[in-house]
């Protein structure tokens with residue numbers, strides 16, 4: 111069966127001399143693995159279109175449970191990413207994360223749009239990595255059904271307090287007063303008002319406004335720590351590319 115879909119290459123593995131196996135985050139079928147024959151032939155038009163982080167239009171054939179890319183046309187290459195090693199690692203972390211968290215064999219239009227917007231802003235608009243990263247992390251978690259419950263304090267329902275604590279293992283807020291009344295001391299991250307607002311924004315804002323916010327540098331670091339810790343506890347795993355990225359920051 112033949113079909114056409116747009117997608118972003120999130121992983122490439124060499125197999126045999128000229129062939130490779132790629133993992134693609136596609137619009138219509140989520141994360142799929144597909145073979146590309148002759149991909150490393152320089153004359154092949156498929157070579158660039160099936161490289162890591164290429165956004166391309168693919169013609170695919172299914173053969174049993176395997177996919178084969180018979181044609182690929184590049185729609186976008188985020189060449190500006192190469193200007194910063196940190197951005198390059200962040201992009202690779204988005205690839206690793208989406209390979210784990212995005213659905214397989216199901217439409218993933220929103221996830222794909224999210225990652226493409228993020229790559230565009232990093233590559234061509236010079237947006238700060240510390241803004242882009244938590245937006246993508248938290249929004250991917252929300253789309254995967256792990257939306258944290260951060261509208262109010264989980265105990266007393268208070269919407270706004272001078273200090274709120276984020277509980278990454280539970281994905282919810284507790285205000286300072288309720289935390290101090292509690293006998294069990296759950297692992298917490300302390301947030302001021304503007305970081306609380308930014309965390310809510312990352313989860314609840316419309317996609318077209320998602321990346322449009324600012325926060326002082328110290329608070330941005332806290333926001334990044336919240337999203338990393340939340341992912342770590344909910345998915346119960348680490349990401350190799352994130353470790354590399356953090357070693358550079």
Ligand SMILES: [Zn+2]
Pocket residue numbers: 263264265266267268284285286287288289
């Ligand atoms: Zn409370």
